Amino acid sequence: MSLISLLLNAALSGVGSWICYRLILSYIPIFIQRKMYGNDQCKVSNDPVPEPMGVICAAVYLIVMFLFIPVPFFEWIGADIIFPYARLLAILSGLISISTAILLGFADDMLDLRWRHKLLFPTLSSLPLLMVYYVSGNSTTVIVPSVLRTFLSSAGFPFVVPVTVNIFYLYYVFMGMVIVFCTNAINILAGINGLESGQSVVIAFSIIVFNIVQLVRVDAQYWHHLVSLYFLIPFASITLVLYHFNKYPAKVFVGDTFCYWAGMTLAVVSILGHFSKTLMLFLIPQTFNFLYSIPQLFHFVPCPRHRLPKFDAESDKLFMSTAVFKKSELKSLGKISLTVFRLAGLLYQREFEKDGETWLEINNLTIINLVLKFCGPMKESRLTLTLLGLQVLGSFFAFFVRFYLASVFYESVE
Amino acid sequence: MSLISLLLNAALSGVGSWICYRLILSYIPIFIQRKMYGNDQCKVSNDPVPEPMGVICAAVYLIVMFLFIPVPFFEWIGADIIFPYARLLAILSGLISISTAILLGFADDMLDLRWRHKLLFPTLSSLPLLMVYYVSGNSTTVIVPSVLRTFLSSAGFPFVVPVTVNIFYLYYVFMGMVIVFCTNAINILAGINGLESGQSVVIAFSIIVFNIVQLVRVDAQYWHHLVSLYFLIPFASITLVLYHFNKYPAKVFVGDTFCYWAGMTLAVVSILGHFSKTLMLFLIPQTFNFLYSIPQLFHFVPCPRHRLPKFDAESDKLFMSTAVFKKSELKSLGKISLTVFRLAGLLYQREFEKDGETWLEINNLTIINLVLKFCGPMKESRLTLTLLGLQVLGSFFAFFVRFYLASVFYESVE
Numbered sequence: 001m002s003l004i005s006l007l008l009n010a011a012l013s014g015v016g017s018w019i020c021y022r023l024i025l026s027y028i029p030i031f032i033q034r035k036m037y038g039n040d041q042c043k044v045s046n047d048p049v050p051e052p053m054g055v056i057c058a059a060v061y062l063i064v065m066f067l068f069i070p071v072p073f074f075e076w077i078g079a080d081i082i083f084p085y086a087r088l089l090a091i092l093s094g095l096i097s098i099s100t101a102i103l104l105g106f107a108d109d110m111l112d113l114r115w116r117h118k119l120l121f122p123t124l125s126s127l128p129l130l131m132v133y134y135v136s137g138n139s140t141t142v143i144v145p146s147v148l149r150t151f152l153s154s155a156g157f158p159f160v161v162p163v164t165v166n167i168f169y170l171y172y173v174f175m176g177m178v179i180v181f182c183t184n185a186i187n188i189l190a191g192i193n194g195l196e197s198g199q200s201v202v203i204a205f206s207i208i209v210f211n212i213v214q215l216v217r218v219d220a221q222y223w224h225h226l227v228s229l230y231f232l233i234p235f236a237s238i239t240l241v242l243y244h245f246n247k248y249p250a251k252v253f254v255g256d257t258f259c260y261w262a263g264m265t266l267a268v269v270s271i272l273g274h275f276s277k278t279l280m281l282f283l284i285p286q287t288f289n290f291l292y293s294i295p296q297l298f299h300f301v302p303c304p305r306h307r308l309p310k311f312d313a314e315s316d317k318l319f320m321s322t323a324v325f326k327k328s329e330l331k332s333l334g335k336i337s338l339t340v341f342r343l344a345g346l347l348y349q350r351e352f353e354k355d356g357e358t359w360l361e362i363n364n365l366t367i368i369n370l371v372l373k374f375c376g377p378m379k380e381s382r383l384t385l386t387l388l389g390l391q392v393l394g395s396f397f398a399f400f401v402r403f404y405l406a407s408v409f410y411e412s413v414e
Numbered sequence: 415m416s417l418i419s420l421l422l423n424a425a426l427s428g429v430g431s432w433i434c435y436r437l438i439l440s441y442i443p444i445f446i447q448r449k450m451y452g453n454d455q456c457k458v459s460n461d462p463v464p465e466p467m468g469v470i471c472a473a474v475y476l477i478v479m480f481l482f483i484p485v486p487f488f489e490w491i492g493a494d495i496i497f498p499y500a501r502l503l504a505i506l507s508g509l510i511s512i513s514t515a516i517l518l519g520f521a522d523d524m525l526d527l528r529w530r531h532k533l534l535f536p537t538l539s540s541l542p543l544l545m546v547y548y549v550s551g552n553s554t555t556v557i558v559p560s561v562l563r564t565f566l567s568s569a570g571f572p573f574v575v576p577v578t579v580n581i582f583y584l585y586y587v588f589m590g591m592v593i594v595f596c597t598n599a600i601n602i603l604a605g606i607n608g609l610e611s612g613q614s615v616v617i618a619f620s621i622i623v624f625n626i627v628q629l630v631r632v633d634a635q636y637w638h639h640l641v642s643l644y645f646l647i648p649f650a651s652i653t654l655v656l657y658h659f660n661k662y663p664a665k666v667f668v669g670d671t672f673c674y675w676a677g678m679t680l681a682v683v684s685i686l687g688h689f690s691k692t693l694m695l696f697l698i699p700q701t702f703n704f705l706y707s708i709p710q711l712f713h714f715v716p717c718p719r720h721r722l723p724k725f726d727a728e729s730d731k732l733f734m735s736t737a738v739f740k741k742s743e744l745k746s747l748g749k750i751s752l753t754v755f756r757l758a759g760l761l762y763q764r765e766f767e768k769d770g771e772t773w774l775e776i777n778n779l780t781i782i783n784l785v786l787k788f789c790g791p792m793k794e795s796r797l798t799l800t801l802l803g804l805q806v807l808g809s810f811f812a813f814f815v816r817f818y819l820a821s822v823f824y825e826s827v828e
Contacts (some may be wrong), residue, residue, distance in 0.1 A: 066538045085499030092506040124480045
């Protein structure tokens with residue numbers, strides 16, 4: 001039964017992707033006509049690029065999900081057994097979070113919302129999801145690493161250290177943070193052709209593989225990995241279509257709409273699938289990029305309006321972009337973070353004198369500029385592929401940690 | 415307990431309305447700056463009017479709902495009784511339909527969607543709602559009017575006519591049609607300052623009164639009227655704020671976003687509240703306007719691009735607008751419908767000769783122009799108030815039919 005529902009899900013995803021392909025083609029001129037476009041800052045030509053095309057894909061995704069929802073429940077409909085309400089609740093609460101994230105993203109594309117609204121809204125829209133998690137009696141226990149348990153016992157810890165600990169409300173706080181982080185994670189690692197859609201495709205397919213492996217390996221948690229696939233397969237296949245249009249040279253831009261939709265979908269599947277900690281493993285590049293960006297995002301270090309790489313029309317290559325500021329402007333937190341980055345070899349820095357003052361030039365703190373610092377200037381298409389390659393490497397690392405290392409650190413991990 | 419939850423709902427609605435008021439004020443300049451505005455065609459000045467402000471109100475509405483959802487379930491949380499999953503499902507499925515309707519409306523405002531997409535999307539987005547209705551074992555029986563039963567029996571109908579008939583799938587078809595009709599009903603009766611928001615306020619408050627009356631009168635269906643109030647009170651109070659800005663002279667336009675949101679909210683409460691037939695009574699002006707518009711909407715009769723009343727700058731009054739076409743252009747269905755309207759006294763028609771052909775001039779077929787035909791030209795503010803007055807009269811008529819006439823036609827109606 002669950003195999004049939006997966007096949008139906010895949011079939012609907014295929015049809016959805018085809019419709020999405022046709023719709024994008026037919027909406028490209030409409031976007032231009034309605035002046036919904038951006039300009040590609042890394043190109044010689046100044047042609048308008050329709051944006052946010054993510055809203056068309058997201059609408060198709062929602063339609064696929066609406067049509068699919070009844071499928072996993074066919075065996076119950078009309079039968080004289082108790083209907084699995086909690087399962088339908090899980091799916092609907094996930095869809096609410098996703099559809100409101102799409103709305104938020106679209107509003108952001110159109111209106112440039114304020115930061116506090118952008119953080120508040122996904123938090124609130126995930127309340128139904130967390131509430132359903134709560135009332136469905138889902139676990140809030142975490143497994144204590146065996147290493148830690150051995151260490152605590154040998155260190156004379158006065159209690160017997162349990163194998164699992166119930167962290168109750170902290171678990172909800174953690175899930176809430178996963179949601180807020182995810183909805184913004186893709187949006188932060190963005191700006192060059194094909195990067196937003198490409199990384200989402202890599203992450204989505206990685207999690208699909210993870211879910212299938214878990215379905216084959218483990219009997220428990222069966223439903224959770226299944227529902228995660230129900231959400232992911234349509235997402236991955238529709239996003240693949242979007243990538244086709246968004247890859248270098250971009251014919252469409254995905255917009256914040258796509259970034260929020262993608263982030264929220266990943267967060268939702270990880271919560272419904274009970275693998276929010278594992279999800280973070282698949283988001284290592286995004287997490288690194290976020291941590292690396294913090295000094296500029298929180299203005300410990302001066303931050304220019306755009307942190308995109310610099311485009312050089314003559315060589316058709318992208319160069320690392322930099323921020324230039326007086327050394328005296330640097331706050332103490334900024335000094336500390338730059339020192340840490342420099343010691344770790346993660347910073348380009350140049351000091352020079354001008355007008356009797358000491359000035360600093362550093363690379364803008366994004367993983368995109370960091371790649372350019374290490375590899376030198378490169379064409380945009382190669383830069384995207386390099387970053388997507390890092391994402392694929394990250395996925396391999398995630399599998400290694402999740403399936404090999406975890407079994408070392410935890411006695412029993414499913 | 416349910417009184418406390420209603421009070422909390424009202425309190426949240428109050429806070430939401432205040433926030434909505436502040437947000438509209440702060441987003442008015444942002445809309446203008448982002449070129450999201452319309453021009454008021456019934457004013458001398460050509461100042462831009464921010465549109466679609468409905469998206470801000472809808473976002474606040476969703477936040478109020480997200481915060482409120484846990485409230486009706488407080489008594490179950492942590493208690494050792496079975497959680498009322500079906501109730502939470504009902505609320506979440508309603509929210510899905512509403513949030514996707516908002517998304518559709520916003521996309522329509524930005525992109526001018528095609529008609530077939532505008533009809534398809536709400537149909538599909540209501541699938542979760544109908545599915546929840548199905549799996550929750552809700553009734554699909556309708557009561558047979560006693561007059562009809564008496565008539566059928568006396569006419570020698572070969573079977574005993576039952577008091578109630580289960581119409582099964584037809585009931586779902588009916589609910590689906592209610593949803594599609596509602597999402598477009600407000601949008602069709604629109605175009606002058608304060609009309610869209612005003613009519614929604616009148617309808618919402620009428621249904622609130624209806625729900626409260628039913629809560630007091632009837633013991634059964636208690637939960638259904640309660641959940642309907644949970645959705646309606648925030649909607650009515652936030653829409654009242656929108657009306658304040660949208661009324662003559664309009665400082666904001668509500669946009670399709672509002673019309674779809676309002677229509678879907680009304681449809682959802684009527685389905686969750688089990689009074690979708692009664693809802694249609696409160697939508698008599700909209701239904702009449704739709705039926706009256708059909709010849710032009712379906713192009714039986716030539717339809718100009720805009721059917722708004724004509725603005726006369728000198729008198730500052732609105733005049734009935736007309737469509738002019740050659741008599742020979744009229745199709746047979748068009749001829750029939752115009753004859754019916756003329757015989758019913760619902761048509762202004764003038765025939766004249768030009769260039770050797772017979773031409774026809776008729777009023778554009780909307781209830782707005784019909785009011786102007788009967789009452790003569792009037793100022794925009796008075797026209798809106800007249801139409802809202804009709805809506806209030808319609809509500810009184812609806813109460814009369816629902817509470818008085820129904821008890822005559824049906825033996826037992828709750």
